[in-house]
Amino acid sequence: MPENRDSLLADCQQLMANGKWNEARSRLENAFTASPNDVLIAYTLASACRLSGASDRAALLFHAIHTALPDMAEAATGLAFSLAELNRANEATNLLRQYLVRHPEQASAYGALAEIWMKSGVFAAVTRTFKATAILAPTADNLGNLAESLSLQRSFELAEQHYQRALAKAPGSAKLQLNYAVHLLTQGKTNEGWKYFEARLHPDVADAPIRILSLPRWDGNTLADKHILVVSEQGLGDEIRLAAMLPELAGKARALTVECDPRLVSLFKRSIPSVNFHAFSRIKKSGRGHYTYGWLPRDGGPECYIEIGSLPLMLGHGLTMPENVGGFLVPSVTLQDEIDDKLRVAAKGRSLVGLSWASSARQFGRATNYPPPESWRRLLDLPDICLVSLQYGAAARAVKEIEEATGHKVLQLEELDLRDDLEALAALEASLDLVLSVGNATAALSGAVGTKTLELLASPGWVPLLNDRDSFLGATHRVAQQQLGDWIYPVERVRELALTHLRKR
Structure with a gap:
């Protein structure tokens, strides 16, 4: 029996929200083959293609929809983003500017134009365009985009005002909290900044890690009688930088095990011999790291864990110069x-x-x-x-x-x-x-x-x-x-x- 169209679209939207873009794309391709004139199926497929990195396929689909429905904002912005991702940013911005001549009230088109300009390095009109978006539709996302652009321009006080408006509208938005964390940390406001930085772990954040780990998370209490596991989560450069805090943590814990990029194991072991380092077991799916822990011992292993990116919060890392001017890693x-x-x-x-x-x-x-x-x-x-x-x-x-x-x-x-x-x-x-x-x-x-x-x-x-x-x-x-x-x-x-x-x- 053919799959119900509405349930298919709902399922695929949920898959995409969970980062399972390729799975959604596979199902939608089959549905599109069966119903090539169904605009909603075509649009959802185009969105899945773009999220999965198939910008060329997405551009073809969005172009067909935009040609048939030139007033559809979602098709215009989707096509523009796909073109930009194919290094055709000028075509993308021209398309949006032409669309806005016909639809000057369309907030999403202003937002897309500002985002593409920013990523293209055309900064002059970015903040003004984000402001137009926020005036037309003062949603949390639009206010947050305006605040982020102001913060990047170092207009911190004005950015703060818009961040507060955005957070009041969507206090649970992980993306907004994470951007606000960067805004605070850029200014050296570490006390609040590290707290908001925890939002990076929320499942709604596209690259938040997924773990199969049954240990409790460290709650900040004394580690004098505890064996703690520090788990990986960031890019390689962030992992190296944050590892500078491991000697301090090792001094507080009974025992410390750290998972890390396999390329770092020997270097880390030589440099901090009091710590047990182990290569992570990770696969990447739809932009997320999926970590498993079959390598942990059944007996005598860690009793709790903490993410390496949370060490600044848990250890109270503030604005003080580090003492490791001579480095903390020891090459061969x-x-x-x-x-x-x-x-x-x-x-x-x-x-x-x-x-x-x-x-x-x-x-x-x-x-x-x-x-x-x-x-x-x-x-x-x-x-x-x-x-x-x-x-x-x-x-x-x-x-x-x-x-x-x-x-x-x-x-x-x-x-x-x-x-x-x-x-x-x-x-x-x-x-x-x-x-x-x-x-x-x-x-x-x-x-x-x-x-x-x-x-x-x-x-x-x-x-x-x-x-x-x-x-x-x-x-x-x-x-x-x-x-x-x-x-x-x-x-x-x-x-x-x-x-x-x-x-x-």
């Missing part, structure tokens, strides 16, 4: 000596400066996080240095591109796997005099081994800063834009810090 001495010998021969007495200018993440909107080539050209004009590539993946091509863009030669140790062999990356970075980087795991590891590290950021994100100093990694400065899209301040400030550091050698 043998490996470091081998790499150091190669580097010093190549450097011929010049200072060794590591360089990481991009991340492997290529989602729409990521490019605005990285300085353009002309900024690197100015920054790398430092006296008597030998630049060393810290890029991984298709590094040879990336090195050639940065050399052509900046006019500076970059040394690449091609025999090192800087993505999967973090022991090699740690040893390489420990052999350098200075690291210049965008905000990524490479920069976090550099600061963690104690190498002076200068990060260039579009925004500081969730990491509280004290006069541009990282509050977790004592060797790291994180210099963020003062105005969205303007790399002048970060580049000049990092260049000044680099010159000062190199003069002291």
